[in-house]
Amino acid sequence: MTPLLQVRGIEKRYGARIGCTGVSFDLYPGEVMGIVGESGSGKSTLLSCLAGHLAPDQGQVIFDTRAKGPVDTVTMAEPERRMLARTDWAFVHQNPRDGLRMGVSAGGNVGERLMAVGARNYGQIRSSAEDWLGRVEIAADRIDDRPAAFSGGMQQRLQIARNLVTGPRLVFMDEPTGGLDVSVQARLLDLLRGLVRRLGLSAVIVTHDLAVVRLLADRLMVMKGGLVVETGLTDQVLDDPQHAYTQLLVSSVLQV
Amino acid sequence: MSDYNFAYLDEETKRMIRRAILKGVAIPGYQVPFASREMPMPYGWGTGGVQVTAACLTPEDVLKVIDQGADDTTNAVSIRKFFQLTAGVEVTEATAGASLIQTRHRIPEAALTEGQIVVFQVPIPEPLRFLEPRETETRKMHELEEYGLMHVKLYEDIARHGQIATAYAYPVKVEGRYVMDPSPIPKFDNPKLDGSPALMLFGAGREQRIYALPPYTKVVSLDFEDHPFEPSKADHDCDLCGASDTYLDEVIVDDQGGRMFVCSDTDHCRCRREAGHVGRLGVAA
Numbered sequence: 001m002t003p004l005l006q007v008r009g010i011e012k013r014y015g016a017r018i019g020c021t022g023v024s025f026d027l028y029p030g031e032v033m034g035i036v037g038e039s040g041s042g043k044s045t046l047l048s049c050l051a052g053h054l055a056p057d058q059g060q061v062i063f064d065t066r067a068k069g070p071v072d073t074v075t076m077a078e079p080e081r082r083m084l085a086r087t088d089w090a091f092v093h094q095n096p097r098d099g100l101r102m103g104v105s106a107g108g109n110v111g112e113r114l115m116a117v118g119a120r121n122y123g124q125i126r127s128s129a130e131d132w133l134g135r136v137e138i139a140a141d142r143i144d145d146r147p148a149a150f151s152g153g154m155q156q157r158l159q160i161a162r163n164l165v166t167g168p169r170l171v172f173m174d175e176p177t178g179g180l181d182v183s184v185q186a187r188l189l190d191l192l193r194g195l196v197r198r199l200g201l202s203a204v205i206v207t208h209d210l211a212v213v214r215l216l217a218d219r220l221m222v223m224k225g226g227l228v229v230e231t232g233l234t235d236q237v238l239d240d241p242q243h244a245y246t247q248l249l250v251s252s253v254l255q256v
Numbered sequence: 257m258s259d260y261n262f263a264y265l266d267e268e269t270k271r272m273i274r275r276a277i278l279k280g281v282a283i284p285g286y287q288v289p290f291a292s293r294e295m296p297m298p299y300g301w302g303t304g305g306v307q308v309t310a311a312c313l314t315p316e317d318v319l320k321v322i323d324q325g326a327d328d329t330t331n332a333v334s335i336r337k338f339f340q341l342t343a344g345v346e347v348t349e350a351t352a353g354a355s356l357i358q359t360r361h362r363i364p365e366a367a368l369t370e371g372q373i374v375v376f377q378v379p380i381p382e383p384l385r386f387l388e389p390r391e392t393e394t395r396k397m398h399e400l401e402e403y404g405l406m407h408v409k410l411y412e413d414i415a416r417h418g419q420i421a422t423a424y425a426y427p428v429k430v431e432g433r434y435v436m437d438p439s440p441i442p443k444f445d446n447p448k449l450d451g452s453p454a455l456m457l458f459g460a461g462r463e464q465r466i467y468a469l470p471p472y473t474k475v476v477s478l479d480f481e482d483h484p485f486e487p488s489k490a491d492h493d494c495d496l497c498g499a500s501d502t503y504l505d506e507v508i509v510d511d512q513g514g515r516m517f518v519c520s521d522t523d524h525c526r527c528r529r530e531a532g533h534v535g536r537l538g539v540a541a
Contacts, residue, residue: 082400082402086404104408105415108412111408112405115411116402116404116405121481122414122483
């Protein structure tokens, strides 16, 4: 089986400082990879490099495209990469305001990716927007409301719907539950887990919340200071952490 | 008159503008940046159009200036006077008799002919601006032909108003490539852009952009399959000349709610009345 995403020796430096370095992993179809670490450990830098928002200084990000098979997205032409970002990839930002158009209605937000790939039938765009709002548990009568009128949790769900409407195969998530209160987090996680499993999505999830990766991720990468210090199956890493930093991370989770 | 260089601008500036125009003509619909000059009138009064006109004028030209279709409104009168003073060219109100027409917000009703130049005044040349505020991003979108966002605007119109409510500055696609803002002309005028025998030049002074439609360019108004583009006008006939196929202005005539609809193109209306057409409230000429 060809991995959906092969990451080889990604390095990103900010001048003399290291963003992240020497990161390699394979992600297979249907697999969810969690990346955890403290603030400043380079996990968001890594995610931006993978998703093509930042150009890495070194390394390859090889994606198994539908048309041409495995292609290095770092060296691929920009129009192709942006096309990938609109179709086969999705990016869920931590702050929904970064990922949504706040001045455009919920339906328009969901429909944008469809129109970006050539949908020109209003009725069809609207019905798939309705369908996707339903799937992320937003009432159909909110379709013409702007995201500014939505609660934080609804905005985040809307962002997810907007990203998944074109049926991507790989989803990048940057702290998808950050900034939400715990009960809303739990519902969102439930929803995400359902969507990921049902659609067979592959995902790379960056978070500092171990509960999120415990629920969603199959495999885990622990980062510190721009380096990957430990990898393995999620339960294995969390239940039997080997690296001192991972042990610290696991033991600092508050127990209620 | 001799105190001004011909048509106000210095020759170097006119050359720079002509180069931008030529580039615009070579790439229909593409916004060419140019070094817009300060003009002796405020931004929003057509500084872009005036500079394009100045660069195109020759002493043999016959100039017509219209504002919202009318030859006698402030903007039209002041620009016409400006070129009478600085270029000394002949001016006219007749569309057919003009070789260069500077216009704000309308295309004349009378059919344009080969050899004529129409200069549009453009406030905001970027059709994607209100959806995407970043210039770097909109340029990239034009470069990579990523125009899905333009349809998001039309989608929003239908979602909110039940139809495409954009009535002016209706976005068009030029020769299947660039999406272009046709300046704030009513969408009633959009079909006149398609395959026009006249050269159409668009100048935005504050935004420093020039773009162009060469004669016989294919211009398509954007729409949805199930909500096709419809040029719209007030559902009346002209009250002065009786024309049923022209774009109309609504004029309030008293305090009792009385109103009349008249052609916004004053020259066209006058010609029709002189030819004997009389509308509901008109008197025979």
